[in-house]
Amino acid sequence: MILILDEWIFHDLQNENGNDRQRETFQFLERIKEKNNDKIAWIKNSKFEDKYWNLSKLSSRKVELRKKFKFLENSFRFNSCKTKFLNLQHLQNISINDNIDKILKKIKADDHYLVLSYFYLRRENQKCIIVTTDEKLKNILEPEGVIIKLRNEFIKQYLKNDTGYY
Amino acid sequence: MITKLKISNFRSIRKQEIELSKINIFYGPTSSGKSSVLYSLIVLKNFIKNPNQSIDGFFNLGFLNLGGFDACVFNHEFNSEMKIGFSTNGGEYEASLKKQEGKIIQKLDEVEMMANIPIPYPLNKNFQFDFGEEYTINWNGLIANVVPKQPSPQTQQKARELTEKLNSIPSTLDCVDIIPHRRGFFKPVYSPSHVSILPCTEDEIATIIINDPYLAPKISADIEKIINRDFRTYVPPGTATVYFQITDKSIRLPIELVNEGFGVNQLIYLLAKIHRQGIKTILIEEPEIHLHPKVIRALVRTLISITKEEDKQFLIVTHSELFVTSLLTAIVEKLIYPQEIKLYLVEKKGKETVILEQKTNEEGQVEGGLESFISAELEDLKIFLNRKKDNNKE
Numbered sequence: 001m002i003l004i005l006d007e008w009i010f011h012d013l014q015n016e017n018g019n020d021r022q023r024e025t026f027q028f029l030e031r032i033k034e035k036n037n038d039k040i041a042w043i044k045n046s047k048f049e050d051k052y053w054n055l056s057k058l059s060s061r062k063v064e065l066r067k068k069f070k071f072l073e074n075s076f077r078f079n080s081c082k083t084k085f086l087n088l089q090h091l092q093n094i095s096i097n098d099n100i101d102k103i104l105k106k107i108k109a110d111d112h113y114l115v116l117s118y119f120y121l122r123r124e125n126q127k128c129i130i131v132t133t134d135e136k137l138k139n140i141l142e143p144e145g146v147i148i149k150l151r152n153e154f155i156k157q158y159l160k161n162d163t164g165y166y
Numbered sequence: 167m168i169t170k171l172k173i174s175n176f177r178s179i180r181k182q183e184i185e186l187s188k189i190n191i192f193y194g195p196t197s198s199g200k201s202s203v204l205y206s207l208i209v210l211k212n213f214i215k216n217p218n219q220s221i222d223g224f225f226n227l228g229f230l231n232l233g234g235f236d237a238c239v240f241n242h243e244f245n246s247e248m249k250i251g252f253s254t255n256g257g258e259y260e261a262s263l264k265k266q267e268g269k270i271i272q273k274l275d276e277v278e279m280m281a282n283i284p285i286p287y288p289l290n291k292n293f294q295f296d297f298g299e300e301y302t303i304n305w306n307g308l309i310a311n312v313v314p315k316q317p318s319p320q321t322q323q324k325a326r327e328l329t330e331k332l333n334s335i336p337s338t339l340d341c342v343d344i345i346p347h348r349r350g351f352f353k354p355v356y357s358p359s360h361v362s363i364l365p366c367t368e369d370e371i372a373t374i375i376i377n378d379p380y381l382a383p384k385i386s387a388d389i390e391k392i393i394n395r396d397f398r399t400y401v402p403p404g405t406a407t408v409y410f411q412i413t414d415k416s417i418r419l420p421i422e423l424v425n426e427g428f429g430v431n432q433l434i435y436l437l438a439k440i441h442r443q444g445i446k447t448i449l450i451e452e453p454e455i456h457l458h459p460k461v462i463r464a465l466v467r468t469l470i471s472i473t474k475e476e477d478k479q480f481l482i483v484t485h486s487e488l489f490v491t492s493l494l495t496a497i498v499e500k501l502i503y504p505q506e507i508k509l510y511l512v513e514k515k516g517k518e519t520v521i522l523e524q525k526t527n528e529e530g531q532v533e534g535g536l537e538s539f540i541s542a543e544l545e546d547l548k549i550f551l552n553r554k555k556d557n558n559k560e
Contacts, residue, residue: 023551067547070540074487078494079535080527 002084002128003032004041004117008151010051013068014058026068028155033075033082040076041121041128045088046113052077084121091116099144106140118146129154167479168207168338168447170253172260175240176209177202177232178519185523187508188473190481191490192521194512194538199519200483203512204344204449205232207481208364210250211339213261213268214308215363217287221265229346229366235265241517257335270307274332281307301325308336341446345439347455350432354422355407371438375399376408378443385437388472389430390415392464397423397434410434429456433465440472447479454486466492470502487539494530504528511538 011017012025032038043049052072059069076083091113100119104112114130114137121128130148132138141148171184178199184190192200205227212224222234232238239246244265251260257274263285270281281293287307295303297312300321304311310332314321346366356372365371375381376399386397389412396413398420410423412430423431432455440448453469454462466489472478484490490509496502504526511522511534524532537544 019551026547026551064547064550067540067543067550070543071547073491074536074540076535078491078531079537080525080529080531080533082535083531085529085531 001038002041002121002126003038004043004114004121004128004130005048006111006114006130006132006134007048007051008133010055013072014055014065024155024159027159029071029075031159039082039084041086041117042077042083043086043088043091043113043117047110048113084126086117086120088113088116091120094120103141103144103146107137111137115141115146131155167477168252168254168342171203171206172249172251172253173203173206174249175243175246176206176248176250177238177240178514178517179203179206179521180240180518182519182521184510184521185508186479186481188479188506189469189493189502190479190508190510191493192481192483192510192512193485193490194510195514195541196485198512198514199521200512201451202519203521204451204481204483205230206250207252207339207342207447207449208344209238210252210261211342211364213263214336214339217268217283217285217289217308219286221263221285224263227344227346228362228364229344229348235263252338254335254338256331259335259338272305272310272332272335274328274335277303277332279303279305279310281305283307297328301328303328303332305332309333338447341444342449343439343442343445343447344449345436345451345453347451349435350428351410351423351435354424355409357407368435371435372408372410374442375410375438381438381441381443384441385434388437388441388468389433392433392468393430393461395426395430427456429458429461432456433461440469440478441476446477447481449481451483452485453482454484454489459488462486462488463492465489467496467501470496473502473506487536490536490539494526494532497526497528498530513538 009025012021015022032040055065055069059065100115103115107115118128118130130141130146131151131154132148133151135150138148138150168186170186173179174181179202184203192203194200208227209224225232225234225238236242236244239248247262247264249260249262251258257272260271262269266285268283268285268287270283272279277295277297279293279295283291289306289308291306293305295305297303300316301312301314304313310329312325312328312332314325351368351372356369356376358373358376359369361370361373365374382397382399389395389397394415396415398411400409400411411420412423412426413420423434436450436453453465457465469480473480493507497504497507507526509524509526509532511524513520524534526532
């Protein structure tokens with residue numbers, strides 16, 4: 001399954017949301033590594049990647065961030081088994097789904113990459129799920145048939161190996 | 167180009183077959199057996215260049231003496247057969263070595279030749295094989311001569327071609343050279359000296375530079391791309407001595423190479439070996455040593471351009487994450503194709519070296535990621551995270 005995570009992952013790793021969440025996110029990433037068929041979506045030219053570059057810049061100043069950045073790089077970004085690259089520019093230029101424009105109009109432009117990636121992966125017959133901290137986004141997308149979960153609830157289930165989220 | 171290596175019972179390698187491409191990277195923990203992959207080819211080269219020596223002689227690599235057969239056979243199983251072989255697009259060659267005897271196997275298309283030999287072997291035996299119904303191959307284990315059973319201009323011409331093909335297989339190793347850890351120039355001035363089959367001393371490499379009129383300019387072209395320096399040789403009139411000079415192009419100040427930083431110094435040695443005439447396959451131990459990250463990246467790009475422009479093959483042992491990631495970035499930039507790179511994670515499982523291929527893709531990713539480089543950092547990261555947990559309790 002491909003996990004489409006939004007930017008909370010970087011905020012958590014930068015410890016902006018407290019030690020517990022930081023540790024939980026790290027455990028979550030470790031668990032993804034252990035699960036053979038799971039990987040994350042890495043959407044180039046999106047807000048997700050902006051946050052990654054931001055972490056890259058900050059990592060030169062603080063040793064702890066440097067280690068987190070290298071962990072993300074070597075365990076995920078360079079790992080074809082754990083990261084699926086998509087490109088927002090490419091996603092914007094292809095016709096994924098007739099109804100997608102209607103959905104996109106309801107959400108912030110910054111979040112379009114999540115929806116475009118989701119429908120693109122579904123079209124490719126890949127199992128995927130959006131994991132977000134944005135409750136409003138969840139409320140808009142869920143009625144449209146999008147499989148979307150809130151971060152806290154999802155991570156708890158994921159760490160328990162509970163597959164009821166899908 | 168060597169397309170495959172087969173190694174059995176050599177040092178910590180019990181049995182491995184390794185597919186090779188243009189740039190082959192071996193990385194992994196210290197003492198996992200990476201260098202053994204490179205050394206195996208030099209042992210086989212020693213055997214092919216002079217099989218008429220005691221078995222222990224094959225394990226003297228020139229720059230490093232591995233201590234003989236007993237010291238190098240897997241798990242000190244003295245009665246085991248050590249096998250080292252390789253494939254090219256033209257065929258296969260393999261030597262099986264025991265303390266006092268050996269077996270050589272050479273394959274070309276449907277022809278398979280096998281010879282049992284004593285060690286030392288003075289190449290004094292002739293083994294005959296039929297090649298189809300028209301030709302006979304006379305072979306001493308290294309050199310073959312094909313003769314037609316019914317000579318005619320056509321069959322003699324074909325016999326010559328077959329002879330050339332057969333002999334080109336073992337002579338592939340003539341084009342193999344190694345750049346060991348111990349490298350560099352430690353004197354300001356050199357005079358030409360004897361050069362051995364496997365030149366590694368600074369005097370030998372200096373002599374190669376002195377004797378080849380095109381080598382210093384080639385080195386200079388590369389060193390300029392890598393670190394903006396110019397490399398020249400200077401011969402004072404009426405002498406047979408040669409100074410190696412390096413000039414930082416931004417300040418126009420020539421100095422003797424020995425007074426330059428050691429990173430540049432060892433790069434000159436490395437490039438001299440890479441550009442040495444007739445050398446096609448270069449084995450390099452840790453090309454990154456003494457180099458700043460920016461220079462490592464530039465070196466990777468230079469090695470790629472040498473592979474492309476001069477059709478050279480590299481087998482590289484590295485501990486540099488940056489070396490590997492620079493290579494992966496070069497794939498994304500389309501400077502090199504994923505199929506031109508083979509990446510191997512070398513690890514030790516008990517006594518045995520395990521070599522795992524990690525396939526690369528066009529996105530510059532590798533199967534399984536590069537966690538080996540950050541295993542220590544992951545431990546640190548866990549300490550950071552747990553320390554915060556403890557602080558919370560306080």
